[in-house]
Amino acid sequence: MELFQHTISQRVVLSGEGVVSGEEIRVELCPAPPNHGLLFERADLDPPVSILLSPKTVAATEGTSFVHKDGQRILFVEHLLAALNGLAIDNLVIRVHGPEIPLFDGSAKVFVEALLSAGRRPQWSLRRYLRLHEEIAVSDGVGRVVLRPSTELKISCTIEFPHPAIGRQTISLSVCQEKFLSELSFARTFGFLDQILAKRRSGEFRGGSLENAIILDHEKVLNPDGLRSPDEFVRHKALDLLGDLYLLGFPILAEVEAVRSSHKLHVQALQTLFTREFAWAWYPSPGRLPIRQVWAPSFAA
Ligand SMILES: [Zn+2]
Numbered sequence: 001m002e003l004f005q006h007t008i009s010q011r012v013v014l015s016g017e018g019v020v021s022g023e024e025i026r027v028e029l030c031p032a033p034p035n036h037g038l039l040f041e042r043a044d045l046d047p048p049v050s051i052l053l054s055p056k057t058v059a060a061t062e063g064t065s066f067v068h069k070d071g072q073r074i075l076f077v078e079h080l081l082a083a084l085n086g087l088a089i090d091n092l093v094i095r096v097h098g099p100e101i102p103l104f105d106g107s108a109k110v111f112v113e114a115l116l117s118a119g120r121r122p123q124w125s126l127r128r129y130l131r132l133h134e135e136i137a138v139s140d141g142v143g144r145v146v147l148r149p150s151t152e153l154k155i156s157c158t159i160e161f162p163h164p165a166i167g168r169q170t171i172s173l174s175v176c177q178e179k180f181l182s183e184l185s186f187a188r189t190f191g192f193l194d195q196i197l198a199k200r201r202s203g204e205f206r207g208g209s210l211e212n213a214i215i216l217d218h219e220k221v222l223n224p225d226g227l228r229s230p231d232e233f234v235r236h237k238a239l240d241l242l243g244d245l246y247l248l249g250f251p252i253l254a255e256v257e258a259v260r261s262s263h264k265l266h267v268q269a270l271q272t273l274f275t276r277e278f279a280w281a282w283y284p285s286p287g288r289l290p291i292r293q294v295w296a297p298s299f300a301a
Pocket of ligand 1: 189
């Protein structure tokens with residue numbers, strides 16, 4: 001477990017098609033100083049709009065998690081955040097030249113490669129871990145998310161789709177960098193052809209193709225190369241959960257159980273957590289006493 005904060009050694013620039021806008025969107029990942037946190041910026045606007053992660057600036061739809069401020073949004077932040085959570089990167093400025101982050105191949109692979117090519121750089125400030133003192137549970141009638149006190153991050157995800165290629169799948173793991181890279185980072189998002197065509201017809205999606213996701217018809221996977229693992233679907237759900245947990249802007253240590261969950265439910269769990277003042281505290285690392293006075297950028301916004 002990382003004791004110290006990390007940023008990246010140099011700026012790295014990515015570019016890809018936005019699935020909603022259908023336009024080419026540039027994303028710059030820039031190093032930031034210790035205790036800075038993760039700052040998103042809508043760099044295409046004049047003046048640019050900066051969005052620091054906080055319970056007030058994060059939200060979700062059925063299909064994506066997003067950050068927002070002053071009526072401006074950046075959609076599809078979850079796979080980049082999963083890469084940042086998985087690689088334990090704390091401080092970064094994320095300049096996005098458009099209203100969404102490109103999906104690339106639908107997994108965290110492109111973000112992981114970019115971050116590793118830029119190089120992780122340790123910073124001599126302690127990380128702050130959020131630890132729970134009591135259980136938090138939310139449900140929407142279909143799915144549920146339960147966060148339980150723990151000294152490490154363990155996630156367990158279950159999905160259930162009445163589809164011959166998916167069905168019921170479960171994955172449980174203790175999250176560390178190695179496991180994130182080998183078990184989750186490659187898993188692509190997935191969608192159903194009829195729903196995607198409907199979104200194309202209504203104008204909700206102007207981009208998107210078999211290059212950005214696993215696409216299924218009523219019976220099978222349509223991508224010519226098939227799946228990257230037989231249970232790629234639930235691995236992607238775990239990747240989404242890991243990304244959504246980093247909407248906190250800080251690492252959380254908890255046992256997280258997500259059953260038939262959604263981005264909306266993940267965000268609801270985090271926002272519920274923040275309404276319970278005595279349910280959690282900041283810790284420098286497991287086994288140490290909680291931090292009483294801490295400069296927490298998440299609460300400054
Ligand atoms: Zn996803």
